[in-house]
Amino acid sequence: MTIRVYNTLTRAKEPFEPVQPGKVGIYLCGPTVYKEAHIGHMVGPVIFDTIKRYLVYCGFDVRWVVNITDVDDKLIAQANLRGIPMQQVATEMTADYLHNLRALGVDQIDDMPKATEHIAEIIAFIEELIERDFAYPVDGDVFFDVSADADYGKLSNRSADSQQGEGGEAAARKRSPGDFALWKSAKPGEPSWDSPWGPGRPGWHIECSAMSRRLLGKTFDIHGGGLDLVFPHHENELAQSECCHGQPMVKYWMHNGLMQAAAAGKVGGRSERERDQAGQATGSGQPPESAGNVETKISRSKGAGGLAQLIQRQGGERIRFFLLRTHYRSTIVFSEEGIAEAGTGLETFHRFCERYERVTGQSFYDLPVIGRRADGQLEAGDSSLLREVQRQRDSFLSKMDDDFNTGAAISDLFDLVRTLNKACDQQQLEDAGQRSPRALAEFQRGTATLRELTALLGLFRQPPPKTLGGADQELAGQLVELLIELRATARKGKDFAMADRIRDGLAGLGITLEDRKEGTGWRRD
RNA sequence: GGCGCCGUAGCCAAGUGGCUAAGGCAGUGGAUUGCAAAUCCACCAUCGUGAGUUCGAAUCUCACCGGCGCCUCCA
Numbered sequence: 282m283t284i285r286v287y288n289t290l291t292r293a294k295e296p297f298e299p300v301q302p303g304k305v306g307i308y309l310c311g312p313t314v315y316k317e318a319h320i321g322h323m324v325g326p327v328i329f330d331t332i333k334r335y336l337v338y339c340g341f342d343v344r345w346v347v348n349i350t351d352v353d354d355k356l357i358a359q360a361n362l363r364g365i366p367m368q369q370v371a372t373e374m375t376a377d378y379l380h381n382l383r384a385l386g387v388d389q390i391d392d393m394p395k396a397t398e399h400i401a402e403i404i405a406f407i408e409e410l411i412e413r414d415f416a417y418p419v420d421g422d423v424f425f426d427v428s429a430d431a432d433y434g435k436l437s438n439r440s441a442d443s444q445q446g447e448g449g450e451a452a453a454r455k456r457s458p459g460d461f462a463l464w465k466s467a468k469p470g471e472p473s474w475d476s477p478w479g480p481g482r483p484g485w486h487i488e489c490s491a492m493s494r495r496l497l498g499k500t501f502d503i504h505g506g507g508l509d510l511v512f513p514h515h516e517n518e519l520a521q522s523e524c525c526h527g528q529p530m531v532k533y534w535m536h537n538g539l540m541q542a543a544a545a546g547k548v549g550g551r552s553e554r555e556r557d558q559a560g561q562a563t564g565s566g567q568p569p570e571s572a573g574n575v576e577t578k579i580s581r582s583k584g585a586g587g588l589a590q591l592i593q594r595q596g597g598e599r600i601r602f603f604l605l606r607t608h609y610r611s612t613i614v615f616s617e618e619g620i621a622e623a624g625t626g627l628e629t630f631h632r633f634c635e636r637y638e639r640v641t642g643q644s645f646y647d648l649p650v651i652g653r654r655a656d657g658q659l660e661a662g663d664s665s666l667l668r669e670v671q672r673q674r675d676s677f678l679s680k681m682d683d684d685f686n687t688g689a690a691i692s693d694l695f696d697l698v699r700t701l702n703k704a705c706d707q708q709q710l711e712d713a714g715q716r717s718p719r720a721l722a723e724f725q726r727g728t729a730t731l732r733e734l735t736a737l738l739g740l741f742r743q744p745p746p747k748t749l750g751g752a753d754q755e756l757a758g759q760l761v762e763l764l765i766e767l768r769a770t771a772r773k774g775k776d777f778a779m780a781d782r783i784r785d786g787l788a789g790l791g792i793t794l795e796d797r798k799e800g801t802g803w804r805r806d
Numbered sequence: 807g808g809c810g811c812c813g814u815a816g817c818c819a820a821g822u823g824g825c826u827a828a829g830g831c832a833g834u835g836g837a838u839u840g841c842a843a844a845u846c847c848a849c850c851a852u853c854g855u856g857a858g859u860u861c862g863a864a865u866c867u868c869a870c871c872g873g874c875g876c877c878u879c880c881a
Binding site for chain 2: 321
């Protein structure tokens with residue numbers, strides 16, 4: 282077993298070997314908590330949650346850090362807009378973020394450091410950079426000197442001198458346009474911390490350099506984030522850390538694809554920049570604002586934010602599955618129909634889980650999870666069922682080994698559940714009088730593998746909410762049972778008109794009946 | 807203008823040099839069922855276009871068409 286990961290730095294898949302054998306440090310750039318999260322913010326956390334589960338499963342000791350940026354221009358702007366302190370904005374939006382993570386089953390994060398809680402480390406880091414002549418203070422600001430770093434641009438494959446750099450009034454104080462702020466002097470009324478350069482706040486990139494060093498060390502294994510962060514954010518982090526330490530910051534840079542809002546028809550036209558430039562005289566300096574054509578960026582689309590409501594409508598598991606269906610480096614086009622469709626596929630598994638419980642009396646969701654790869658090896662012997670399960674498990678794992686190809690691995694899960702359903706059919710496992718103990722035992726062993734593999738993806742940890750909502754749900758359930766009883770009587774008397782009327786009536790209320798040999802079951806759609 | 811990515815069935819989506827191109831959704835036919843539901847079985851693509859490299863390409867090269875991203879805040 283060799284895990285291979287795609288490294289943005291080398292633009293190639295490489296065998297995964299941690300810096301220290303057996304130990305893995307992962308740093309994922311988290312949100313700037315100034316507004317409610319949108320679904321695009323969940324792509325990284327869900328895939329890295331899955332990656333961590335997988336690495337732990339493969340025997341690594343993993344520490345996963347996700348930072349919270351709780352001081353920044355956008356936060357200040359939002360606080361002013363709402364007339365509340367910046368910290369309150371951060372607290373509210375962090376709570377929203379955490380709530381969303383929980384709903385999507387992201388629970389593997391070990392540390393969530395906040396920028397404002399690491400000001401001392403940040404200042405110390407900047408001082409080291411100044412000492413080493415990689416940074417210079419000017420009138421209360423401190424900038425990183427891009428020209429001092431010969432390697433600058435190696436992550437995003439661009440040259441330092443071609444960069445326009447961030448604008449604003451501070452730009453005039455920079456030596457060259459590509460230099461970026463490590464420390465920003467405070468304007469009156471802005472939140473600030475004391476520093477050797479006067480009151481101010483950290484620049485955007487420095488917190489990640491300082492906090493990753495503190496929690497994971499100068500060189501760590503995996504740094505993740507959205508593709509949009511490659512430049513300038515990660516390029517600048519890398520420059521700061523490597524100039525400061527004189528050693529590599531990160532062994533594997535991993536970037537997830539961005540989510541796109543579904544636009545009318547296929548998403549349109551040439552790139553925004555090309556459109557913009559076509560519309561005006563060439564050779565202009567700063568890139569202009571969006572031309573306002575079809576909006577495909579999640580962060581700018583009308584539906585941005587609103588993740589909490591989306592979760593309420595669709596449920597976290599569907600959204601997680603929707604995200605995992607596509608390879609993490611691909612663009613995902615968001616549509617609520619897409620999520621609903623993913624949910625339809627998920628039904629197959631939940632149906633199977635119910636069936637498993639009917640057969641064994643045990644809840645699938647309560648089955649112990651095989652947490653280690655080595656422990657999940659099957660002893661297939663002469664069992665054709667278990668040989669098939671073994672084949673599917675191997676296939677699943679080989680796809681996960683190949684840069685965490687969850688989309689491909691999921692196909693094996695569908696195959697596996699079909700294999701198990703077939704065994705159930707052929708061995709008549711639902712008929713306690715007919716089935717053989719051996720067939721039952723093999724079926725249970727095979728299902729343990731399904732449990733093992735689905736847990737790696739963080740799926741099927743809970744039964745889907747299938748009860749009737751509201752305070753009277755118990756009563757409603759009893760009423761459904763009563764109707765089923767009446768229908769059974771009708772069927773016994775061959776009064777199918779009445780039986781069908783009951784079933785159709787319940788269907789109209791969103792309740793589906795399933796007649797089986799042992800009796801009639803029901804579920805709510 | 808610079809640096810990248812993508813174009814696989816009605817839809818979503820794996821595969822990136824070689825057995826019959828995964829899987830899902832939708833659909834069709836069948837088994838099962840009183841009829842359904844669930845489940846199972848079968849069917850459903852030659853891979854944007856053109857040329858080239860090769861014994862062999864969806865997979866490599868070139869051109870063209872179409873779509874997207876970053877270069878400025880962004881997960």
